[in-house]
Amino acid sequence: xxxxxxxxxxxxxxxxxxxxxxxxxxxxxxxxxxxxxxxxxxxxxxxxxxxxxxxxxxxxxxxxxxxxxxxxxxxxxxxxxxxxxxxxxxxxxxxxxxxxxxxxxxxxxxx
Amino acid sequence: xxxxxxxxxxxxxxxxxxxxxxxxxxxxxxxxxxxxxxxxxxxxxxxxxxxxxxxxxxxxxxxxxxxxxxxxxxxxxxxxxxxxxxxxxxxxxxxxxxxxxxxxxxxxxxxxxx
Numbered sequence: 001x002x003x004x005x006x007x008x009x010x011x012x013x014x015x016x017x018x019x020x021x022x023x024x025x026x027x028x029x030x031x032x033x034x035x036x037x038x039x040x041x042x043x044x045x046x047x048x049x050x051x052x053x054x055x056x057x058x059x060x061x062x063x064x065x066x067x068x069x070x071x072x073x074x075x076x077x078x079x080x081x082x083x084x085x086x087x088x089x090x091x092x093x094x095x096x097x098x099x100x101x102x103x104x105x106x107x108x109x110x111x
Numbered sequence: 112x113x114x115x116x117x118x119x120x121x122x123x124x125x126x127x128x129x130x131x132x133x134x135x136x137x138x139x140x141x142x143x144x145x146x147x148x149x150x151x152x153x154x155x156x157x158x159x160x161x162x163x164x165x166x167x168x169x170x171x172x173x174x175x176x177x178x179x180x181x182x183x184x185x186x187x188x189x190x191x192x193x194x195x196x197x198x199x200x201x202x203x204x205x206x207x208x209x210x211x212x213x214x215x216x217x218x219x220x221x222x223x224x225x
Contacts, residue, residue: 098143
């Protein structure tokens, strides 16, 4: 069964550093998403992406964040200058239509 | 999207049916009921969704009341691996809504006991 994959599974970085989280969506899906979950809190929507542009973003997704589909298979989330409060699980998801399928997540720890 | 209300926690004996309720009294006619679960910080896993008819797949059954103001997710024979947080999400679906966000609440922590 096809699934969303994410790399790395864990990332530790210093405050102020740039990080790129990578996702490979399910191959015939056209919609891509990033969510995050701070430890002990709810899963929160960050951004959705379709046809090479952002289709919706939340108030969390500020200028420090960007997304890109650099080739036909990868979908990336970049955080330009990480803050302590960016420590969280980051989940990528994809959908062919409405039903979203999630990857296993990347645990980001900012020190 | 309509708000949902779920009990914070439930217990179930292994092998028994787990019935997880969800209230969505402000649901609109074009809103679907989706169920996801999250096993210990893993990515949310899609379970099932429905509009007004009852639905069944290999994982679960979804029973939606006739007035659509509440629903129940049924895991017919719960196993220890079904221990997870279960999220009921109401969401508009249809032409032009693909790509829109899922809004997760607190969900129900289901614990399946041996």
